[in-house]
Amino acid sequence: MKKRKILVSMMIAGGLIAPAAYATNGYFSNGYGIKSEGMGGVGIAFPQDSLAAATNPAGMVMVGNRIDFGLELFHPDRSSQITGAGGANGSFDGNNISNFLIPNFGYNHMMAPDYSLGVSIYGNGGMNTGYMNNPFAAYGGQGEGGVNLKQLFIAPTWSKKVDEHNSVGVSLNIAYQTFSAQGIQGFSAATAPGIGANSTSNNGTDTSTGYGLHFGWIGQVTPDVTLGATYQTKTTMTKFSKYSGLFANQGEFDIPATYGVGVAVKAAPVTTVAFDIQRIMYGDVASISNPLGGVPFNLGAPNGAGFGWQNMTVYKIGVSHDWSSTLTLRAGWAHNKEPYATSETFFNILAPGVVTDNVTLGATWKLADKSEISVFYMHAFSNTVSGVNDIPAAYGGGNVSNSLSEDSIGISYGW
Numbered sequence: 001m002k003k004r005k006i007l008v009s010m011m012i013a014g015g016l017i018a019p020a021a022y023a024t025n026g027y028f029s030n031g032y033g034i035k036s037e038g039m040g041g042v043g044i045a046f047p048q049d050s051l052a053a054a055t056n057p058a059g060m061v062m063v064g065n066r067i068d069f070g071l072e073l074f075h076p077d078r079s080s081q082i083t084g085a086g087g088a089n090g091s092f093d094g095n096n097i098s099n100f101l102i103p104n105f106g107y108n109h110m111m112a113p114d115y116s117l118g119v120s121i122y123g124n125g126g127m128n129t130g131y132m133n134n135p136f137a138a139y140g141g142q143g144e145g146g147v148n149l150k151q152l153f154i155a156p157t158w159s160k161k162v163d164e165h166n167s168v169g170v171s172l173n174i175a176y177q178t179f180s181a182q183g184i185q186g187f188s189a190a191t192a193p194g195i196g197a198n199s200t201s202n203n204g205t206d207t208s209t210g211y212g213l214h215f216g217w218i219g220q221v222t223p224d225v226t227l228g229a230t231y232q233t234k235t236t237m238t239k240f241s242k243y244s245g246l247f248a249n250q251g252e253f254d255i256p257a258t259y260g261v262g263v264a265v266k267a268a269p270v271t272t273v274a275f276d277i278q279r280i281m282y283g284d285v286a287s288i289s290n291p292l293g294g295v296p297f298n299l300g301a302p303n304g305a306g307f308g309w310q311n312m313t314v315y316k317i318g319v320s321h322d323w324s325s326t327l328t329l330r331a332g333w334a335h336n337k338e339p340y341a342t343s344e345t346f347f348n349i350l351a352p353g354v355v356t357d358n359v360t361l362g363a364t365w366k367l368a369d370k371s372e373i374s375v376f377y378m379h380a381f382s383n384t385v386s387g388v389n390d391i392p393a394a395y396g397g398g399n400v401s402n403s404l405s406e407d408s409i410g411i412s413y414g415w
Contacts, residue, residue, distance in 0.1 A: 024380055024406060025314050026339040026353045027149065028125040028258075028280055031055070031360075033104065034070045034412035038362015038376035039318025040332020042274040044262025045218060045228030046320075049374075049414055050106030053120040053157040056230045056262070057169030058216035060108050061116045061159035070374070070412030072102040077382070077405045078129050080349045085391055085398025088138035094352070096130025096144060104412075108157075115160040124151040124175070124255065127351045131183070135349050139395055140186025141201075147350045148205075151177040151255065155214065165221075171214040175235045175255060180205040181243060184350070191245035192301030199245035200299065208253065210237035228262040234284060247287040248304040256281045256288070270322040278316070282309040282339060292347045292392075307351055308344030312336050318360075330362035330376070338385050345387035345400040352402035355380040371415035380406035 024030040031041025033051030043052060047059025050066040078094035108118030127149045134145035152175065159169035184201040191197055212235035218228045235255035244251035260278035267273050283289040290306035297305040318332035338354045362376035382405035391398040 024355060024358060025278075025334075025336050026125075026280060026282060026309060026312050027127045027351065029123060030314075030316070030334050030358060030378070032120070032122050033068065033106065034072075034374040034376050034410045035330070035362065035364065037072075037378060037408075037410060038330035038332065038360050038374070039274060039320060040316045040334045040358070040360050041314075042262065042276045042316045042318040042332060044216075044230055044260050044276045044278075045226045046262070046264040046272060046274040046318075047218070049412075050108040050118055051104055051120050051122060053106070053118065053155050053159075053169065053171050053214070054122050054153065056216035056218060056228050057155075057157045057159055057171040057214055058167045058218040058228065058230075059159070060118045060157050060169055061110075061114070061161055061167050062218065063108055064116075065110050066106065066108045066414060068104075068106045068412055068414035070104045070410055072104070072408055072410035074100040074102055075407045076128070078352050079403045080135055080352060081401045082135060082391075083399045083401075085138070085396055088135075088396065088398060090133070090135070092131050092133055092135040092349070094129040094131050094146060096132050096146065097128060100128070115158070118157050118159070120153075120155045120157065120171070122153055122155075124153045126150040127353060129350055129352070134183045136184050136186055140189070141183040142185055143183050143202075145183030147179070147181045149177065149179050151175065166217065166219045169216045173212045173214055173232070173235055175210045175212065175237060177208045177237065177253070177255070178205050179208070179240050179243060179253070181246060181350075187297070187299060188245065190297035190299050190305075192298040192304055195245045195250060195300040197245065199243055199251075201246070203242040206240045206242035208237045208240055210235050210254070212236065212255070224266040226264040228264075229260070231257075231259040233257055234281070245300040247300065248290060248306055249286060249302055250300050253287050254285050256285050272320045274318050274320070276314075276316040278314040280312045280314065283311040291344060307340060307347055309339040310341070312339055326366045328364040330360070332360040332362075334358050334360075338383070340385070342385060342387045343390050345385055345402050346391050348402055349400060352385075352404045354383045354385045354402055354404050355406055356383050357381050358406070369415075371413065374412045374414070376410050378406070378408040380404075
């Protein structure tokens, strides 16, 4: 018991000081928990551990009493290129920080045979760029250029079996996010009137907190087929006051709502195939979805300019195969569409979240003491979005191309 309390304390502390810096589905994580990530991020109808609440809260009552803690090493490769812009032309490497350690933790306890209480702690997503050779230097930027957005969710969860075949669940998503920007002082001139001109860049790290709800259902419709559905509300966040001149509505940066459906099919006694469809509502958050537009940008204004991101649909498929009584193998694939159009590449030098396809592999070894070790590997294939005349004429015109690829490995221990 003492060992468990120590592990819980360590994971909570680790989660609070080291939230994630993802950029796989736009800026959201592709999956939560090492087992899910090894299957392409599926989990709406196929819960596997106590991180299940991050995907579908209804799954917690199905995994029983569990503790899981994991660590992921995330390696994104970001770059941008500017052409047709005179002295601003060049190729820019955004990898000043190349590797990120991302912890996660889950705990679930069966309060009775038909309901459970638990908590999942995980990095919801984020975005990081760091250009030592600043692509915005020609537009008034000084020093290193880039941004750092991190989001952490703590999700206390109640889950209940309503009958032999159906379960429901709800999580309270308690969110904490941090943001900093540097080297983009040139955008101060585009800040809306009445908002501090020094509130776009180089103001250190700002923090924001908020909350939302996450609902889920899982139903076994036949002995071999399970369905799931989930809806997560928009997470209403306090404003980034230090960056009120950068984000719409004077620093507002809420976390978009999501919803999805999933199916898990037992193709053989030792093999399960799962498929999820997830919708991320980036278009409902002005600071994320509004286009940059022409000059003046009116950054920070009510319903002001943003990154031009669109709603995203993500398709995930994964396979789990019990190779033996002690070894389970996994594989998966996920696909989405770039979050922004070619007309929005200029501002998105800061947030080049353009990968569209990733593949994963994973495995779990069951140990003699009934605990287990799980691992996964993910590769997101390099993708480039190239704009034409997407730099506003007032900034001299020109073209921007943004590129991103990613690799990630992770390990967890659970019992």
